[in-house]
Amino acid sequence: MKNRTFRKYAVIMLIGIALNLGLYWIAHVFHLPAWLDTTGTAFAAVTLEPTAGLVIGYITNLFESNAVYASNSIVYYAITALCALLFGLLMRKNGKISWKRLPLASVIYIVMSAFLSAAISLWRTGVTNSGWEQKFFEIARANNMPVFISMAFAAGVLKTADTIVMCVLIPILYKVVPKDYKNEYYKENLTWKSPFAVK
Amino acid sequence: MREQICNVIYGQGKKGHSNVYYDWFIMAVAILSVVPLMFRGEQSELMKAIESITVYILFFDYILRWMTHDFRMKNHSIWAFFVYPFTPLALMDIAGILPTLGLLPSSFMILRILRLVKLAQYSQSCRRIMNVFRDQSKTLCSVLIIAIAYIFISALVMFVHEPADNFPTFFDALYWATTALTTVGYGDIYPSTQIGRVISMVSSLLGIAVIAMPAGIVTAGFMEELNKDLADREKEDKADEE
Numbered sequence: 001m002k003n004r005t006f007r008k009y010a011v012i013m014l015i016g017i018a019l020n021l022g023l024y025w026i027a028h029v030f031h032l033p034a035w036l037d038t039t040g041t042a043f044a045a046v047t048l049e050p051t052a053g054l055v056i057g058y059i060t061n062l063f064e065s066n067a068v069y070a071s072n073s074i075v076y077y078a079i080t081a082l083c084a085l086l087f088g089l090l091m092r093k094n095g096k097i098s099w100k101r102l103p104l105a106s107v108i109y110i111v112m113s114a115f116l117s118a119a120i121s122l123w124r125t126g127v128t129n130s131g132w133e134q135k136f137f138e139i140a141r142a143n144n145m146p147v148f149i150s151m152a153f154a155a156g157v158l159k160t161a162d163t164i165v166m167c168v169l170i171p172i173l174y175k176v177v178p179k180d181y182k183n184e185y186y187k188e189n190l191t192w193k194s195p196f197a198v199k
Numbered sequence: 200m201r202e203q204i205c206n207v208i209y210g211q212g213k214k215g216h217s218n219v220y221y222d223w224f225i226m227a228v229a230i231l232s233v234v235p236l237m238f239r240g241e242q243s244e245l246m247k248a249i250e251s252i253t254v255y256i257l258f259f260d261y262i263l264r265w266m267t268h269d270f271r272m273k274n275h276s277i278w279a280f281f282v283y284p285f286t287p288l289a290l291m292d293i294a295g296i297l298p299t300l301g302l303l304p305s306s307f308m309i310l311r312i313l314r315l316v317k318l319a320q321y322s323q324s325c326r327r328i329m330n331v332f333r334d335q336s337k338t339l340c341s342v343l344i345i346a347i348a349y350i351f352i353s354a355l356v357m358f359v360h361e362p363a364d365n366f367p368t369f370f371d372a373l374y375w376a377t378t379a380l381t382t383v384g385y386g387d388i389y390p391s392t393q394i395g396r397v398i399s400m401v402s403s404l405l406g407i408a409v410i411a412m413p414a415g416i417v418t419a420g421f422m423e424e425l426n427k428d429l430a431d432r433e434k435e436d437k438a439d440e441e
């Protein structure tokens with residue numbers, strides 16, 4: 001039983017990492033207006049649990065910050081973590097996946113990740129990260145938007161493209177994955193009571 | 200998965216091999232991460248690599264701790280995740296990591312030394328000593344107040360009696376009293392009059408007892424903690440055998 005669970009987690013997490021890096025590479029090579037490096041994270045979070053998404057998101061960010069960006073870009077992990085948590089938690093109703101919740105999770109993710117990305121970019125370097133982001137940033141600036149809002153707008157456009165790809169790929173991949181390799185029922189026993197309450 | 204991660208990090212219940220290995224691994228990483236601080240000037244590629252790799256590992260440890268904080272608190276409240284970044288140990292962890300990532304001004308580089316706090320988190324001996332400080336905090340505070348008062352009085356007596364050439368300011372007298380009573384005695388400031396020397400001798404003899412008291416309290420408390428742990432372990436072993 002333990003071995004089966006280990007195999008399930010190992011296989012899905014490896015697929016998640018491959019998806020993240022593979023799609024990121026495709027977006028990079030074809031100069032697409034998207035990053036696509038969180039698809040695998042959302043897939044693992046939906047198929048297994050949010051923690052799986054959090055772990056593979058870290059591995060992806062670690063690779064990207066070493067191979068592509070600077071070491072301080074590891075803080076963009078906050079966006080990856082947001083993706084894993086939103087898709088992993090919001091997509092489940094009473095422990096079961098509900099695809100009706102996909103639009104809600106997507107919209108919240110686009111808005112929150114856009115602002116988070118802008119805040120991190122401002123803190124890190126004060127400028128945008130990619131060519132496409134810079135283009136959309138300039139468009140927003142030309143329309144007299146403030147710097148922070150322009151950065152959020154630029155990141156939001158790219159995140160929208162990311163999310164559209166995720167919304168198409170994740171349901172397909174989820175259906176394709178055999179039953180043994182996914183947690184069809186998963187529920188975190190979390191409550192909103194005070195963290196300091198004594199049991 | 201979170202529960203298993205928690206078992207590895209915190210060793211809930213009886214300690215397993217994975218928990219012990221993880222503790223040692225993180226302690227080794229924390230020690231290794233401060234090695235680059237021991238070199239001045241431009242850092243070599245090796246040191247830069249050590250710094251980056253260790254920081255990534257410590258950052259990952261921080262994230263794992265964050266995502267399992269509700270298990271740690273034994274209270275599965277969502278608020279536990281909001282509380283974690285503001286806990287003292289988490290603040291020290293992140294303060295030790297951010298300067299290396301270039302996300303804080305270079306003047307904050309000294310904060311990297313806080314990575315050694317990991318040793319306190321993972322080492323059982325450090326944990327025992329922290330327990331002793333927590334349990335004996337009232338006694339230690341009382342002794343500390345007595346010690347400070349004693350140093351203050353000795354400094355004042357010396358400052359009033361000795362000529363201004365020897366002790367130009369009261370701070371010099373305080374500095375002398377502290378170094379003399381703690382038996383450090385740099386010897387850069389000393390009494391020159393006969394009476395001053397007698398005061399110094401008497402205050403040192405009495406002072407050493409005051410200064411040594413906390414050491415005795417901590418040692419006794421540490422032994423008590425050690426015996427408690429041994430008794431607990433014996434109980435667990437007996438329960439396992441049964």
